[in-house]
Amino acid sequence: MARVRAHDADAFEALYDRYHRLVYGVAFRMLGDAPTAEDVTQAVFLKLWSAPNLYQSGNFEGWIVRITRNRALDILRSKSHGHSELPEQQPSADDLEETAFADIDAGLVRAAIAQLPAEQRDPIRLGFFGGVTHEQIAQRTGVPLGTVKTRIRAGLRKLRTTLEGTVSV
Amino acid sequence: MNTSAHDEMLDTVAVYALGALPEREARAVREHLRSCAECREEYRLLAPAVSAVGISAEACVDAASAGASVAPPGPLLKKRIMQQIRPNVGEMRAVRPIVWPAYAVAAACVVAVLITSIFNTSLNSQLRESQTRVAQLNAHAAATARELNTQRTAIADLLSPDSQRFEVANGYVIKHGSRLYIAMNALPEPPKGKVYQAWTLRQGASKMSPSVTFVPNGSGVAVVPVPVNAASVVAVAVSVEPDGGSKQPTSTPTFVLKLAS
Numbered sequence A: 001m002a003r004v005r006a007h008d009a010d011a012f013e014a015l016y017d018r019y020h021r022l023v024y025g026v027a028f029r030m031l032g033d034a035p036t037a038e039d040v041t042q043a044v045f046l047k048l049w050s051a052p053n054l055y056q057s058g059n060f061e062g063w064i065v066r067i068t069r070n071r072a073l074d075i076l077r078s079k080s081h082g083h084s085e086l087p088e089q090q091p092s093a094d095d096l097e098e099t100a101f102a103d104i105d106a107g108l109v110r111a112a113i114a115q116l117p118a119e120q121r122d123p124i125r126l127g128f129f130g131g132v133t134h135e136q137i138a139q140r141t142g143v144p145l146g147t148v149k150t151r152i153r154a155g156l157r158k159l160r161t162t163l164e165g166t167v168s169v
Numbered sequence B: 001m002n003t004s005a006h007d008e009m010l011d012t013v014a015v016y017a018l019g020a021l022p023e024r025e026a027r028a029v030r031e032h033l034r035s036c037a038e039c040r041e042e043y044r045l046l047a048p049a050v051s052a053v054g055i056s057a058e059a060c061v062d063a064a065s066a067g068a069s070v071a072p073p074g075p076l077l078k079k080r081i082m083q084q085i086r087p088n089v090g091e092m093r094a095v096r097p098i099v100w101p102a103y104a105v106a107a108a109c110v111v112a113v114l115i116t117s118i119f120n121t122s123l124n125s126q127l128r129e130s131q132t133r134v135a136q137l138n139a140h141a142a143a144t145a146r147e148l149n150t151q152r153t154a155i156a157d158l159l160s161p162d163s164q165r166f167e168v169a170n171g172y173v174i175k176h177g178s179r180l181y182i183a184m185n186a187l188p189e190p191p192k193g194k195v196y197q198a199w200t201l202r203q204g205a206s207k208m209s210p211s212v213t214f215v216p217n218g219s220g221v222a223v224v225p226v227p228v229n230a231a232s233v234v235a236v237a238v239s240v241e242p243d244g245g246s247k248q249p250t251s252t253p254t255f256v257l258k259l260a261s
């Protein structure tokens, strides 16, 4: 990232090669169509190039995932024309300390998520990729709001524990 | 906050970490996190799990076999993005000579022709180009603005009636106040691997100091702002040097000009 800050195009290209599948994958998962996901990918990487200082420090993967998700939320928001309430954007420059899983493999995470009970997995996926609030999750699934929240927390905790067992933190 | 109410808060923190709280509630959680160590710890624990959920969506080449995933975008996307990156590389580093058509500088009446030609061709097209690029990329805005400003200053200096113009081989040296320009109108292309380099002699110094390097455009024209306080310079010279410039001249200068102080 230091080299990208210095506007080193080769370093940027390496960063693209390393992370474009992640950015595109998150965008596709949220938006459901390839051209829009490509647009989001392009926007995220051009933003990274033009304003590299948005990334301060900490886990880069987590950061770029948040940036991508926020961008996709913007698009969902513009599509819904303000008719439905969307969750707030995640802070991109997180002032809260976050320990991260170093270089975690997507396949491992998929396996860990698959191990979660469906009642925890579904609201987590819906909340992250669906661009909906916890209230909307409760409405859609017919589960009381308090229960939705408890299940989200339990699922995230379980996910963390499972991943801790497989990768270094 | 009693225990059960705070348990509920911890659940809310998890939903906050997931990014599924509406704006108003999210603000309340952020506020609470500032003052509650327990909830901060909970957030710190859960945030990486949320990042992991995002990472699970990574597109992979063998999408079909990996399940629950998509194929990555094709190489065209990368090409599209890199095309917007590459042309801008290096723009912020080099001192770019301001280049305009040969006839503008070569004309007998430099000043009059400069007004029309520079504004019509060089500055306008560069401005248009820059504006498009800024709009496209929203990048380098500051650098471009600085550059345009430098060019405006240069043009104002070159046109100013109280600028001093000194005729030298292949062009002019122009001094306006503290600013100094080398304006070449018939400069031959330097040999391969070589560039032109400016040199300045400060008042009281015994040796020439190295300054910017430049090459003329296809018409032999180069207008180069010399980054120096012209008021303290008593001589300026140009010589042919290896690409990248030299610490001291390695060839006979194409001109040496003593500036009246």
Ligand SMILES: [Zn+2]
Residues within 6 Å of the ligand: B006, B009, B010, B032, B036, B037, B038, B039, B040
């Ligand atoms: Zn608390």
